[in-house]
Amino acid sequence: MSPLKKSVSRPVKKSSTKPATKKATKKATKKATKKAAKKATKKATKKVAAKKAAAPKLVKPPKSTLYEVRRSRIQGRGAFAIKPIRTGQIVDEYWGQRISHEEADRRYDDNDGRHHTFLFVLDDDVVLDARYGGNDARFINHSCEPNCETEIEDGHIYIKAIKPIAPETELTYDYRFEWQDEYEPEDVRYYACRCGSKKCRGTILRVPVYLRPTIREWLAGNDVRKPRRPQRRGDKKASTSTRRRGAKKTSVSTRSRGATHPHVAERHAARGEKHRRSGTR
Numbered sequence: 001m002s003p004l005k006k007s008v009s010r011p012v013k014k015s016s017t018k019p020a021t022k023k024a025t026k027k028a029t030k031k032a033t034k035k036a037a038k039k040a041t042k043k044a045t046k047k048v049a050a051k052k053a054a055a056p057k058l059v060k061p062p063k064s065t066l067y068e069v070r071r072s073r074i075q076g077r078g079a080f081a082i083k084p085i086r087t088g089q090i091v092d093e094y095w096g097q098r099i100s101h102e103e104a105d106r107r108y109d110d111n112d113g114r115h116h117t118f119l120f121v122l123d124d125d126v127v128l129d130a131r132y133g134g135n136d137a138r139f140i141n142h143s144c145e146p147n148c149e150t151e152i153e154d155g156h157i158y159i160k161a162i163k164p165i166a167p168e169t170e171l172t173y174d175y176r177f178e179w180q181d182e183y184e185p186e187d188v189r190y191y192a193c194r195c196g197s198k199k200c201r202g203t204i205l206r207v208p209v210y211l212r213p214t215i216r217e218w219l220a221g222n223d224v225r226k227p228r229r230p231q232r233r234g235d236k237k238a239s240t241s242t243r244r245r246g247a248k249k250t251s252v253s254t255r256s257r258g259a260t261h262p263h264v265a266e267r268h269a270a271r272g273e274k275h276r277r278s279g280t281r
Contacts, residue, residue, distance in 0.1 A: 059133065060133075061093075061095040061133065061134070061135035062135075063135070063136065064091065064092040064135075064136065064137075065082075065083070066081060066082065066083050066085055066089075066091055066092070067079045067080055067081050067082055067091065067092070067136070067171055068080060068082050068136075069136050069139045072141055072170060073170075073196070074141040074142070074143070074170070074172070074194055074195055074196070075141055075194060076139075076141075077139045078139060078140070078141045078170050078171070078172075079136060079137070079139050079140045079141075079170065079171040080168060080169065080170050080171065081165050081166065081167050081168065081169050081170075081171060082167055082168075083167060084164070084165070084166060084167060085161045085164070085165040086161065086164060087161055087162065087163055087164055088160060088161065088162075089160065089161050090158050090159070090160055091137075091148055091159045091160060091161055091171060092135065092136070092137040092140075092158075092159050093135075093137065093156055093157065093158050093159070094120050094128060094130065094134075094135075094137045094138070094150065094157040094158070094159060095128070095130060095133060095134050095135040095137065096118065096120065096128035096129045096130035096131070096132065096133055096134045096138070097128070097129045097131075097132035097133045097134075098122070098126050098127075098128060099126070099127055099128075099129050100125060100126065100127070101125070101127055103127075104119055104127045104129065107129070117129075117131065118130035118131050118134055118138040120150075120157055122152065122155070122157060123152070128157065137159055140159065140171050140172065140173060141170065141171075141172050141195070142172060142173070142174060142175040142193065142195060142204050143172030143173070143174065143195040143197055144174065144193060144195050144197050144199050144200045144201050145195070145197035145198065145199040145200070146162070146172040146173045146174050147161060147162060147163050147165050147169065147171060147172060147173075148160060148161050148162060148165075148171055148172060148173040149162050149173050149174070150173055159171075159173060172195065175204050176206045177191060177204050177205045177206060178205075178206060179205050179206055179207055179208055179211075181229075183205070185218040185223045188203050188205065188215055188218045188219065189218065189219065191203050191204045191205050192204075192219065201215075202215065202216065202219040203215060203219065208229075210227065210229065210230050211226070211227070214226055214227060
């Protein structure tokens, strides 16, 4: 009978895999977060680049040699003549991105309170936004006794001198913000004019003649009642027929004289439209 072999107990090898420590977990999480953030940034950058590529490129406008921009006593910055300017001379063209009235409303919502804009109404469909692709013409201030005026000629807005202008004189034109029947005293004071001229009407708004005495009271702080719009002789008889056949004609006539938009707050309107002769500029 063979002798019994003694069973030898061998030590069990421990697993070489150590449980993940708190430090290692934190490191892995940080790495994953960084990777995700990098991916998101790359995606956003790509999206912005694609949007810019799709957007129309803005041409850099030429710089006028007749004036320069400085601080103005009227408001903010203004344009000052550095050379003698003769009557009828084109001072500059008003440049800006051409957008629709709907896009202008989207960019500058009147419900958000007062906002500084450089909108200029070209016609019933197009507004120039000088915040994008604009030139120094956007800094020309308003005056109730201006030395310049704006005109629309062949789809362009030009600023022309209406009197001789000496060097160091600030260039101005009448913004002629359209009057809205729903305006109240606080609205008129909101658009107060500070041009300081002898003919200053107290507001940048183009006020109807019958309201001028009332507006003077409002500007003085007296919130008197607004009078009814006087009805001209024959208006009552013609009102029905005008309402029916006047809609289409109105759109044409307003376009020809530099139309204004219903939401005209802080949008300039040109005085009129003239067509350039071929070969002149």
